[in-house]
Amino acid sequence: MRPADAIDRLAAAGCVDPAAEVAEMSRWAPVDVAGWKLPADWVRRRARGEPLPWITGHAAFCGIDVRVAPGVYPPRPWSAELALTAAGRLGEVGRLLDLCTGCGAVGALVRARRPDALVVGVDADPAAAACARSNGLVAAAGDLDGPLRPGAAFDVVTAVAPYVPTPALSTLAGDVREHEPRRAHDGGPDGLDVVRLVVAAAAARLVPGGWLLLELGGDQDVALATDLAAAGFEPAEPWHDADGDLLGLAARRTP
Ligand SMILES: C[S@@+](CC[C@H](N)C(=O)[O-])C[C@H]1O[C@@H](n2cnc3c(N)ncnc32)[C@H](O)[C@@H]1O
Structure with a gap:
């Protein structure tokens, strides 16, 4: 899915800052040859409210990157x-x-x-x-x-x-x-x-x-x-x- 479409999809789902979330997804997405596609499944899961770190596997925490497994509390x-x-x-x-x-x-x-x-x-x-x-x-x-x-x-x-x-x-x-x-x-x-x-x-x-x-x-x-x-x-x-x-x-x- 193109990032612009992903932003629209997350905005429609009520995400507070869809552009920032898509930027974070882009950071961890396995890029395609054109380098701009996001896995549609990621966008769907986020639109359903799943925590972003469970989808990307990562969370930024005061300047460091921490791994976050699905089901584990994402740090605040x-x-x-x-x-x-x-x-x-x-x-x-x-x-x-x-x-x-x-x-x-x-x-x-x-x-x-x-x-x-x-x-x-x-x-x-x-x-x-x-x-x-x-x-x-x-x-x-x-x-x-x-x-x-x-x-x-x-x-x-x-x-x-x-x-x-x-x-x-x-x-x-x-x-x-x-x-x-x-x-x-x-x-x-x-x-x-x-x-x-x-x-x-x-x-x-x-x-x-x-x-x-x-x-x-x-x-x-x-x-x-x-x-x-x-x-x-x-x-x-x-x-x-x-x-x-x-x-x-x-x-x-x-x-
Ligand atoms: C609010 S989360 C905080 C996690 C982490 N400290 C952080 O800030 O990202 C609370 C954690 O406490 C764990 N927990 C709850 N009761 C516990 C207990 N009796 N002994 C050990 N861990 C417990 C939960 O599994 C959960 O991971």
Whole structure:
């Protein structure tokens, strides 16, 4: 299909920026001799709402390219700040554990900034763990830190865990609801079911003075404060987007 036709097709399907999506498809499409044809099947799949990274197999994440397998949560641009903050807090030894790693985008960005770091990822979905390995992480499939050896310690723990409150799942974009795995989003009644388990796992895995970095939303920093204190963390530093909405927090394990 010609790019101009693909743009029309995606525009008609309601894509917000069809020209940018077609440009991204063109980047990864197996080109024909004329160099301008896009696989019609790609355009059809995208028009039906399938995430673009599942079609091309790639996502751009803060200047790096990450592989994204079909069915695996595509990384969001706003998660990059968490990764950059993690890279800045790794210290000299540089051991990072990325729980709920998905395709491993957070860990891959940390490795891009700190090539000497050991970056370990875990995800409940074996396809996600395999994808994280393809992005350069040491990654295993399992629940939280379950696959790790007892005593394995880290300087920083990151997690973009599922944190959408179950009642708010219906407010997610239609494409997200229809295509992305519910397990990637559903955080239980207040969105913090898995996050609380991450806090407990991080408390056990972090060295004294190590950092836990979490992506959150709404007023979840307030809701989580008691859990963090009980698990041995100092008062957390939240960060926000340009509109003042919560994006995440950093909490230091008491030295
Ligand atoms: C919102 S996605 C984030 C993925 C990745 N960190 C990113 O930012 O691209 C949440 C991920 O958590 C995983 N997950 C959910 N519950 C889990 C659990 N109990 N243990 C490990 N992974 C889990 C899901 O499979 C999904 O890949």
